[in-house]
Amino acid sequence: MTTPPPRPGAGPRARLAPRDVLALGVLRVRSSPVRAMLSALGICIGVATMIVVVGIPASSKKALENDLASLGTNMLKVEKATGGGGPDIPLPEKADAMTARIGPVSSAAALGKLPSTPIRRNAEVDQGDTSGVSVVAARGDLTSTFQADLYAGHLPTPDSALPTVTLGSDAAHSLGITDLTARDGTGPQLLIGDAWYTVTGILRAVPLLPELDSMAIVGWRSATQQLAFSGHPDTVYLRATESQLADVRAIAPATVNPQNPEAVTVSRPSDALAAKQLTDTAFSSLFLGLAAVALFVGGVGVANTMIVSVLERRTEIGLRRALGAARGQIRIQFLTESVLLCLLGGAAGLVLGTAGVAGWALAQDWPAVLPLPAALGGLGSAVVVGALAGLYPATRAAALTPTEALASA
Template sequence: MRLRPRDLADEVISGVVQRPGRSLLTAVGTALALAAFVAVLGLTATTQGQVSARFTELSATEVVLERSAVDPDEPAAFPRDAQDRVAALPGVRAVGVSWPVPIGQSKVGVRPEEVDGEALSVLAASPGYFQSVHARVGQGVAFDAFHDGRAEDVAVVGRAAATRLGLTRLDAQPAIFVQGRAFTVIGVVDAVDRRQDTLLSVLVPAATATKHWGPSPASGGITSMLVDTELGAAQQVGRQAKAAARPESPEKTKVIVPPDPRALRDAVSTDLNGLFLGLAGVSLVVGGVGIANTSLVAVLERVPEIGLRRALGARRRHIAGQFLLESATLGLLGGLVGTAVGVVTVLLVSIARELTPILEPQVVYPAPVLGVITGLLAGLYPAWRATRIEPAEALRR
């Protein structure tokens, strides 16, 4: 017996249409799996672009130079001319130097007595520190080159430190005391983009700290130079800043530069794509199991029909081809619907979150084909079971 392609197509269409409810539910299962596949990969690519932009704006524009207390005879770890040289490098927006003031177990308070004070850290900072950490001053002003040049006893406190000290207003020029020394509070920092510990610290001008506690690194801590760079300039600035800051002893300066944004983004993308591809694969397996179950039930229900066709001359390959094509058809329908649903989901989420949707062609175009492959694989066992049905036994039912 010879089975023409048109006859096979008629049998497949008849098998799908005769049980519309079951066929629809099977196709819906595959559609949901493919929709999850397309939506997950599309949303992953879309959010990666947003994460990459945010990462680049903050982390990828920060270079840190550190110098520890290795030579007490040095006047300062990063003197003023070192800061000026680094600030003159191409791509540098701001330079700030800071180091912890060695106050030991002393407390900071609003009265000379340390008993009533708060255990806050005191940082010596250059005027450029506020620009480097992107500080927003809520009350008063930050100290500038005038205060630093005159080594004035002024201080700027973070919002959390001000709350602990009970400082609510600055119009009365309140003073705080560090080791019995009075400092006039001239500003309160409400927020920073970097160095969040600033909000729980008391900052005094670097020259003032040098006058009272000695220069850095003689103070015993690690002096840090924070460099805020233009987008994409961090790697180049990091290579040049070490020699520019202290050309006579660059080996004593440690430079911390952000990782290459492209390399980090590629690594993150690879990890996320692997994870979400695994999740999408599980969805496809679930859809394939649904098709296999439906096809197997159809085989069991159509045993008399299969026996009659075998008795009339249909061969095993004809029976197998019919059930395989039925499974592939259901997979194709589910793939087309699922791809459309996935694309619409990515577009709607991107619009709601004000993102730029990213849909890779290598994900969208093969999705319906993936549905067909899933249907074929799911139909292998039911088709094999159908070919094992003997005509005589089937006709006796």
């Protein structure tokens, strides 16, 4: 009695090696490069957006940290309390000298505003047209406390009665002063109140104290004698030992105004920059949501492409099934194609997003920072989207029987 031959497909299934699976996926992508490129475009945009919205805030944060490291986070700002319905109690005239006596304080400087004092290029300009520049009197160790770089010239001498003024960066721009030497060899002149002042310095932008950028700074004695300054500071800035900054902050109100410590507030200018960074982070979360939407749309596009591919390749699927290919092999083939499409899109998005971050950081003069979790997360999300997008088409292709697939050819 002869043994009947085995039925086709009844023996053990041949397993596809990983290299064979990858070759099948690459073959289909290479055979339709335009379709593959368009299918991966949505994933590319989503991953690039994710990289950009994570990398740009990271670069901004690094630049901010570098600025704070150079400017120092050990500054405190002392000023009179406002609001609350209580009496308006000004800071004592010697408030800066009193704070300088605190042990950990290394330097202190005081600013007093002259709100009703106009500043003009000449007498023909209306007194109300100050170009947004405010006049302040300054006293104390200005160089060590402010740590502001000078674009040109020098800061005013607090005890000098000479009519000289130093402009912040925005103030100089608003008043049209970019050079300290006029054609006749004298410095530019400004009419402050009814007195002529010579511009002897221009500050660069001060990130830690942006209010200085729009100020015109005159000496304390000069403001008292020529501009009817009251002598009461509005703000005292001080530098203290970093490790003891909290203690200095706690005792500063009672030191500045022992009789009314509640009329004094103490803040840390670097906290404002930290709050700004939190705002940037909130916007980054919003854009990350948009990146997720872009990834979802890209995944839908890939899924649509794979479904169309299953419909177009029913003959191929039926032939492979008739020759003994298992359902799992058909499923893994289409899943591989889907994941490969999304991985290619994710790699392109990573390159595009990295270039975007580097370009923006270069334009802003920031250090370019690309967090490794963002890069790995972008590629990982592309793979996950590819697997999810290809799951249904792969399952549908695997469910086709050889007769169904070949009958529809």
